[in-house]
Amino acid sequence: MATSLTPHQLAEIGALLAEPARAAMLLALIDGTARPAGELARAAGVGASTASAHLKRLLEGGLLALQVQGRHRYYRLAGDEVAAWLEALAPPRKPAAVPPPTADAALRRARSCYRHLAGQLGVALCAQLLDRGHLATTSDGLVLHPAGAEALVAAGLDAASTARLPGLRGRGCVDWTERRLHVGGPLGVALTGAMLDAGWLRHAPQGRALLPSAEGLRRFGLLGVRLPG
């Protein structure tokens, strides 16, 4: 596959790591989070303009991936390969000590975001679906495999509405509090709707929080989805 690395290619990777500011940014992202440019600038201890230049280089070097969302630009490691490199060089790593946005606990746990599920629950669901191969990232966005739909039905979602999910397009959406991906787009909206219909979740009387029912939490557990803590 990848032919033996040339000295030039190895040097290019080295050069990207060679600046403390860039190294700090990469280490801040090693836990798989996606973070906006300003936050990475603070983590690296440099000005915004300097950070922007570094991020551009890391992006063009293929070490980072960019996701534009409103006026934020979220950066994350480009792939598992990159994460593996960094972990080989910097093995022991405590999970990110920074949950910067202060928010209501219920809101952090689960909320709606453009009518789809976000927060810890949404992030955990997305990660679990990806992990089991039920969800795939294509050039066209996120796609749910039929096997994934079957698993959802087995966990208790309505069969008829769930059957339509594999035809819908999902959009990876960076979570405001968790800095990780969850499922948005038409797929995310429909999936969340099915969960509301099944009574796994209900809207809080006011605000954007979504309240999982005890039964809902059990159903999520069947899918391997657990809330932290």
Place this chain on the structure above:
Amino acid sequence: MATSLTPHQLAEIGALLAEPARAAMLLALIDGTARPAGELARAAGVGASTASAHLKRLLEGGLLALQVQGRHRYYRLAGDEVAAWLEALAPPRKPAAVPPPTADAALRRARSCYRHLAGQLGVALCAQLLDRGHLATTSDGLVLHPAGAEALVAAGLDAASTARLPGLRGRGCVDWTERRLHVGGPLGVALTGAMLDAGWLRHAPQGRALLPSAEGLRRFGLLGVRLPG
């Protein structure tokens, strides 16, 4: 143990990799060989003075180790950790395509070097003893464990003379043809002497070649030592 790597430390490693000339040198050493400065300069495509400066930086950065031998200065990777880093970044690597010194086949296979065994056989023996934990590298040089002496006796060496080996100091000696370590110093001399006495090896009528007997090759095989090819 090693506390989580700081951005500065990661950047330092990156900076050492960041120059194509240094990267080429490291890649040339990834197979575990030790090579003189001039050869590395040619491999990197730079002048001798430039190469010297690069090697100095790699040495001070802890990525390389130096072994002075006569008018040659042999550089090799500082440890398994460094090799692991490089392999993580540059996975597929063909074994070094360069056996530069042209020499008689018998001489390459086994010869005496300051009265100890060198050549492919000496290198293979040293590697095997290290691999099995029979030989240890201490700050004082190479030391044979009693268990190693027992293994040698089991393979057929004289018990009385072998028993004295763990008290002798060995010196790592870079092989002229193989560019790898073999056992020199008093330990190497005594070990080779025991093998000559046991008839595993005999001196060629002229020249420095050592000729292993058929029985000797079988005995080496008992120790896990095989010749390539």
Place this chain on the structure above:
DNA sequence: ATCAACCTTCGCCGTCCACCGAAACGTTCC
């Protein structure tokens, strides 16, 4: 003792690049 081989140190030049502040651009909120 002299010479050649190997390697390092020194001095010089040119290039690359990290950093910041100011300004421009795009998005969101009021």
Place this chain on the structure above:
DNA sequence: GGAACGTTTCGGTGGACGGCGAAGGTTGAT
């Protein structure tokens, strides 16, 4: 529509460093 915010682009300055050739030191050969 305008203000506030997040981010990138531009311009300028200073330091770090890679490259080479020449000189110097050490080792081994004649």
